[in-house]
Amino acid sequence: MMDTILEPLQFAFFQKGLLVATLSGALLGFVGVFIVLRGMSYIGHGLSHAVFGGFAAFQLFAAQLYIIGAGLWGIASALAITQVARRSRVGADAAIGVITTASFALGVALFAKFGTSGPAFDNALFGSILGITSMQIWGLLAVCALTGAFVFLRYRALLFSTFDPDVADVSGVNVGRIEAGLMIVLSLAILATLTVIGVTLVAAMLVIPAVVARMLTDSFGRMLWLSTVIGAVCGLVGMYLSYFAGVPSGTMIVLVGAVVFTVVLAVTGGKGLRRSAGLDDHGATEPVRAPVNAL
Amino acid sequence: MTGTGVGPILIDMLAVDAGYRGSHVLHNVDFEVHEDQFTGIVGPSGAGKTTLLRVLLGTLDPTGGAMSRSKDLRISYVPQLETVNWDFPVTVFECVLMSRTSGRIAPWPTKSERAEVRAVLERLGISDLASRHIRELSGGQQQRMFLARALLRKPNLLLLDEPTSGVDVSTRHDVLHLLGDLHEDGMAIVLTTHDLNGMAAHLPHLVCVNGRVVASGTPHDVITPHVLEQTYGARMEVLEHLGMPVVVDAAPEMIDRRQSA
Known part of the structure; x- marks a missing residue:
């Protein structure tokens, strides 16, 4: 049994893959708390697709710089979505739909027309642990450090602007700057985890750990570390299972997340569902009515 | 005053x-x-x-x-209760502390911040609710919690x-x-x-x-049938009760009947 478990660890590519998958799960779980609580789950889905456009385009025109190019592309898409949603009558969901799917379509078209000199199309879509470079590992570590520093230094402003952006705005929080910072961190997190998780599955790992953590706790601080741990465990276990099952790593990581969600749902039952009931797009839809009780 | x-x-x-x-x-x-x-x-x-x-x-x-x-x-601002996401994962203490966004970098509160939050919760009579989730509060307690958050900004x-x-x-x-x-x-x-x-x-x-x-x-200056009709575009009857003006929510034809009687 132990031999079987240890068997894949003899391969350097798997060791790298395991490290990257665990870190990726933790990073997406950490960032996902803010995304889910802001009712922005759809933006994670959209941005991963937008990044794919930059990924494809820069492989063609500047293959050595495709990571940087895709990152800049993702950040530009995130900021464009924020601006379009804020300055026009178009809602955030429609802005995400237009900007990110157009970017994804461009990526697919470029791949189809010119092929690629970097990672294969399927790998970009569904994730792969083959060919992970030291540069990618260092890049992921740097994004983890940057994200941790951003949240540590701006924790209260992030929490306030996530819970109540209007009041945060009049209480001295620069909500616009906080949102832009979060979008940049999200874009970088998606980019850094893209190779292992895959474009189409990144959004799931942004959402699942955060929702599971929400079902387990009513405290924001506890939700933050629980989501990080759940994401890391999903990455670790998913990567192991993908080796034995012979399926893409991203697919198995998301499936493990789905199993964890189902188990926690079964254990917490109605309480967990009630806790996660407010994780819809509360920022742009009908207000949630307060319970009306006597003092 | x-x-x-x-x-x-x-x-x-x-x-x-x-x-x-x-x-x-x-x-x-x-x-x-x-x-x-x-x-x-x-x-x-x-x-x-x-x-x-x-x-x-x-x-x-x-x-x-x-x-x-x-x-x-x-300025401090207290929002409408109806606009708040009551499923958001915060306790009363965390919610009140949110308004202290300047001067402190680390996420956790200092001893003096804890004491300040406790003092303002005490003043508003909800100090025993500090560790409760915000959904567990009654309407009046929710309003007091947001007042506490507002008052923390002095x-x-x-x-x-x-x-x-x-x-x-x-x-x-x-x-x-x-x-x-x-x-x-x-x-x-x-x-x-x-x-x-x-x-x-x-x-x-x-x-x-x-x-x-x-x-x-003053309420006596403002709560008059003439001002209310100008404001609301509808006729309203105003009665005097215990020295205070009281607006009667009645249909215009009922007001006519009362006035003619």
């Missing part, structure tokens, strides 16, 4: 226009907020009450007119959007008494409301708004 505002001016609006995407909601509004003011802004839905509040807050820039603010102005002007909306009668009295106490302690308070009778009983100064300032003064 009179509550009608005779102290130094905190905010001065002169002939201000304001609105959204080119449409004017408020037109030619003159409005002053004094250090000793306790004012209720009343008017029908869509009259511009929240727009006026947003201009006072500084989250909406006027499209016309002039506006000045005192250098000493420190404001000299408190703005509240519909603080009596969605709460029962006893909670409404409780909230308005609490605001009266805060005003007695020297805080300027401006709130919006639909609740004419509740305001007449508790607030010394009312402003009727319907796209413009229709009338301003």
